[in-house]
Amino acid sequence: MKYRKFGKLDVMGSAFGLGCMRFNGEASGDSIIDEEKAISLIRRAIDGGVNYIDTAYVYLDRTSEIVLGKALLDGYRDRVTIATKMPYEQVHDRESMQALLDEEFKKLQTDHIDFYLMHGINKDKWEKFKAIGAPEFFDDMKKEGKIRFKCFSFHGPYEDFEYIIKDSDWDMVQIQYNFMDVDNQAGTKGLELAGSLGIPVVIMEPLLGGRLAKAPDNVQALYDKFPVKRSAVEWAFRWLCDHPEVATVLSGCNEAEQIDDNLRIFDTVEAGIMTDEEHKLIDEVREAYISRTKIQCTGCRYCMPCPQGVDIPGIFAAWNNASLYGVNPADDWGFRTFVLEKGATADKCVACGACQTKCPQHLQIIEALKEAWAEIG
Numbered sequence: 001m002k003y004r005k006f007g008k009l010d011v012m013g014s015a016f017g018l019g020c021m022r023f024n025g026e027a028s029g030d031s032i033i034d035e036e037k038a039i040s041l042i043r044r045a046i047d048g049g050v051n052y053i054d055t056a057y058v059y060l061d062r063t064s065e066i067v068l069g070k071a072l073l074d075g076y077r078d079r080v081t082i083a084t085k086m087p088y089e090q091v092h093d094r095e096s097m098q099a100l101l102d103e104e105f106k107k108l109q110t111d112h113i114d115f116y117l118m119h120g121i122n123k124d125k126w127e128k129f130k131a132i133g134a135p136e137f138f139d140d141m142k143k144e145g146k147i148r149f150k151c152f153s154f155h156g157p158y159e160d161f162e163y164i165i166k167d168s169d170w171d172m173v174q175i176q177y178n179f180m181d182v183d184n185q186a187g188t189k190g191l192e193l194a195g196s197l198g199i200p201v202v203i204m205e206p207l208l209g210g211r212l213a214k215a216p217d218n219v220q221a222l223y224d225k226f227p228v229k230r231s232a233v234e235w236a237f238r239w240l241c242d243h244p245e246v247a248t249v250l251s252g253c254n255e256a257e258q259i260d261d262n263l264r265i266f267d268t269v270e271a272g273i274m275t276d277e278e279h280k281l282i283d284e285v286r287e288a289y290i291s292r293t294k295i296q297c298t299g300c301r302y303c304m305p306c307p308q309g310v311d312i313p314g315i316f317a318a319w320n321n322a323s324l325y326g327v328n329p330a331d332d333w334g335f336r337t338f339v340l341e342k343g344a345t346a347d348k349c350v351a352c353g354a355c356q357t358k359c360p361q362h363l364q365i366i367e368a369l370k371e372a373w374a375e376i377g
């Protein structure tokens with residue numbers, strides 16, 4: 001296992017950090033997942049050199065922290081740093097923040113949390129956290145030794161990221177980043193900004209939640225043509241670790257083979273390792289994925305609200321996900337939650353055209369919606 005310096009912090013973290021959001025299997029014990037299997041996966045990772053573990057209050061129906069707490073008994077807690085998070089929906093004042101943190105200590109069976117994050121914030125959520133005094137609460141908890149580092153995880157546009165990171169004295173940030181997300185969310189600009197401030201960056205969704213692990217034919221052909229043979233997973237992790245700003249790469253693993261594979265990969269990768277030819281390959285791979293794009297919707301949502309309640313960007317995102325990464329719309333969480341369950345479906349479109357006049361990309365939305373719905377509806 002390679003270990004990496006966490007920016008300005010006096011921390012050396014394992015290049016591979018284990019994410020505790022994606023365990024699966026049959027419900028057991030206090031959890032909706034297979035506890036015994038999850039505990040053995042966590043311990044396998046730690047025994048293999050992982051010293052950074054990421055969870056959150058809400059993961060796996062609020063049971064991820066409980067399972068992690070059990071896995072860290074028998075001396076394992078002392079071998080790792082724990083990152084967990086405060087969800088903005090659950091807190092409204094200092095008392096509720098304290099109650100939530102105390103509950104997390106109990107679930108994790110620990111008396112301190114190393115990296116404590118405001119969970120999944122954008123500018124709006126950050127303003128809410130500020131309004132209830134979360135930054136001061138985090139600072140006080142640091143002084144009391146209850147948490148070691150004040151951090152946030154981010155989902156939103158780059159402008160929000162720049163605003164938030166400059167608006168407080170953060171110890172670490174967690175962003176979604178992979179070779180397909182260079183211009184999405186915080187993106188490369190956000191990574192480099194954090195790096196310039198000495199703030200370590202922890203990476204989530206390095207394989208886009210597993211989508212980059214299964215290369216489509218045109219991408220696999222590029223990997224196959226390259227003189228050095230590596231799996232799609234290895235290329236994705238290698239590309240990330242090449243960036244010096246990256247502190248640790250989180251990956252959620254569901255099988256012992258995945259843990260072992262990742263332990264092997266993260267034993268070989270470090271900053272500056274990629275050659276020019278390798279960078280060229282990843283640029284070609286990115287283009288090969290992009291060539292599968294169905295519609296150039298950027299998800300800006302200028303077309304919304306639709307008078308008929310159709311979630312236009314949500315439908316286009318699922319259409320692109322299906323084509324780029326082979327995601328079955330039935331398994332696409334965003335599509336299920338925001339389109340199907342909310343009844344925001346394309347068959348409600350009456351072709352009024354209100355959306356088309358507002359689209360900055362000048363997309364022919366009415367026709368595209370019909371085509372998309374015929375394929376994924």
Ligand SMILES: NC(=O)c1ccc[n+]([C@@H]2O[C@H](COP(=O)([O-])OP(=O)(O)OC[C@H]3O[C@@H](n4cnc5c(N)ncnc54)[C@H](OP(=O)(O)O)[C@@H]3O)[C@@H](O)[C@H]2O)c1
Pocket residue numbers: 018019020021022054055119120153154155174203204205206207208209210211213233250251252253254257258259261262
């Ligand atoms: N703060 C936030 O808002 C937030 C949001 C997202 C994630 N996170 C954290 O970041 C962590 C990492 O994100 P992620 O779970 O999306 O990571 P990821 O690495 O992008 O995706 C994990 C999935 O990739 C596949 N995988 C992993 N290693 C593999 C291997 N060696 N070979 C083949 N497939 C492999 C597995 O998919 P299959 O199950 O399909 O096999 C696994 O479930 C999460 O677990 C969570 O702790 C935080």
